[in-house]
Amino acid sequence: MVEQTAIGTSASARWDEHAAWRGPVRRAELPGGQQVWVVTGYDEVAALLADPRLSLDKKHASGGYAGFALPPALDRNLLNMDGDEHGRIRKLAGPAFSRRSSGSLRAAVARTAEEVFAALPESGSETIDLLAELCVPVPAMVIGELLGIPADLHSRLRDAATAMVTFDAASKASGQRLVAAIGWLTATFASLVHSKRVNPGDDLLSGWVQARDVEETLTEDELVSLAFLMMLAGLENAAHMCSNMIAALLTSDDAPETLAAWPTSRGLLMERANPLPFAIRRFAVTDLILGDHTISTGDTVLLTLFGADSDPARNGRPSLMFGRGPHYCLGAQAADLVIDAVVPQLFVRHPRAQLAVAESALEYRTSWRSHGLVTLPVLLTPH
Numbered sequence: 001m002v003e004q005t006a007i008g009t010s011a012s013a014r015w016d017e018h019a020a021w022r023g024p025v026r027r028a029e030l031p032g033g034q035q036v037w038v039v040t041g042y043d044e045v046a047a048l049l050a051d052p053r054l055s056l057d058k059k060h061a062s063g064g065y066a067g068f069a070l071p072p073a074l075d076r077n078l079l080n081m082d083g084d085e086h087g088r089i090r091k092l093a094g095p096a097f098s099r100r101s102s103g104s105l106r107a108a109v110a111r112t113a114e115e116v117f118a119a120l121p122e123s124g125s126e127t128i129d130l131l132a133e134l135c136v137p138v139p140a141m142v143i144g145e146l147l148g149i150p151a152d153l154h155s156r157l158r159d160a161a162t163a164m165v166t167f168d169a170a171s172k173a174s175g176q177r178l179v180a181a182i183g184w185l186t187a188t189f190a191s192l193v194h195s196k197r198v199n200p201g202d203d204l205l206s207g208w209v210q211a212r213d214v215e216e217t218l219t220e221d222e223l224v225s226l227a228f229l230m231m232l233a234g235l236e237n238a239a240h241m242c243s244n245m246i247a248a249l250l251t252s253d254d255a256p257e258t259l260a261a262w263p264t265s266r267g268l269l270m271e272r273a274n275p276l277p278f279a280i281r282r283f284a285v286t287d288l289i290l291g292d293h294t295i296s297t298g299d300t301v302l303l304t305l306f307g308a309d310s311d312p313a314r315n316g317r318p319s320l321m322f323g324r325g326p327h328y329c330l331g332a333q334a335a336d337l338v339i340d341a342v343v344p345q346l347f348v349r350h351p352r353a354q355l356a357v358a359e360s361a362l363e364y365r366t367s368w369r370s371h372g373l374v375t376l377p378v379l380l381t382p383h
């Protein structure tokens with residue numbers, strides 16, 4: 001009988017839990033009871049992130065955990081595809097987020113952060129939720145503007161992302177929240193695409209509608225799914241990375257040194273604050289031998305990014321927090337710009353900022369998929 005590792009949902013234990021798994025691979029059980037393989041070592045995770053013997057396409061799954069059951073209008077996204085199909089769609093989304101576009105992206109992030117900081121209360125002892133007031137709006141406005149997604153949708157988009165990452169198969173209420181979120185997302189993104197078709201703007205989504213209607217380079221489902229993925233992946237991950245980093249700084253005695261050495265210290269802080277413990281689930285398309293185990297065709301494989309980054313064998317090599325290979329994060333550069341415009345800037349503008357609650361009272365979402373705060377209550381100018 002193969003020993004099972006339980007994958008937990010605790011945000012405070014997450015790094016230590018993954019760091020304790022040495023491998024290279026182990027059988028594990030998700031909180032919902034589904035079976036997966038977890039690959040842990042830096043070398044193994046780095047290699048398998050870019051290995052075509054692991055597919056992201058659910059058609060290769062044979063009964064283990066396979067991710068969300070989404071309607072085709074959301075499911076035909078980059079994180080469910082491989083090979084040429086994936087490359088064709090990635091080519092459409094890539095340019096706006098590439099190094100070549102970094103000047104305009106940097107300017108947009110700086111302008112947005114300035115606006116959002118200016119809207120924070122200036123003084124007084126009012127507790128504010130920096131997740132809702134700073135860490136969500138900056139990436140949501142930057143990516144929303146690029147894509148052409150109106151700001152009045154941001155808060156519901158955030159709620160929908162939360163319903164997805166906190167989905168618990170054992171809870172009826174959580175299942176109902178997920179179904180409602182998926183229904184709303186499907187209708188909202190379909191209607192956004194429709195409005196860009198009728199009334200195109202100078203934004204990415206209008207460009208992709210053109211690619212669909214004139215050049216026929218993607219299907220309607222692929223178009224809606226691309227908009228959905230870019231917006232949700234961007235908002236959710238960047239917001240929780242920023243708020244986890246701010247929480248870490250507000251609870252660390254070394255914050256002044258970390259902030260003073262920002263260009264060199266930010267990487268380690270990001271690795272530890274990364275909300276995403278695992279890369280997207282993958283499925284073996286052939287039997288794979290790893291260490292003493294055989295991963296059978298169709299089995300689900302989770303590559304742990306925390307496990308890879310905490311592996312002593314990493315030996316100074318680059319973090320894998322943004323992935324590697326064909327699915328390397330399309331928004332990595334945007335995320336870096338947002339983090340730099342939000343995290344150290346908070347302490348420049350509000351050097352006396354402190355948590356409004358004890359560290360132990362900070363509440364994290366219950367999730368094995370993404371470790372993010374529910375709120376980040378802060379006093380900006382305590383008496």
Ligand code: HEM
Nearest residue numbers: 078233234237238241279280321322323327329330331335
């Ligand atoms: C700090 C925040 C972020 C982290 C830690 C992060 C992490 C990741 C990781 C690990 C992957 C690869 C998944 C895999 O291979 O299994 C990925 C893919 C992706 N990310 Fe990010 N991400 C972040 C921010 C963003 C932002 C801001 C955007 C959008 C602007 C974005 C859009 C995407 C997209 C579209 C993909 C899929 C790429 C593909 O499949 O080709 N991410 N991200």
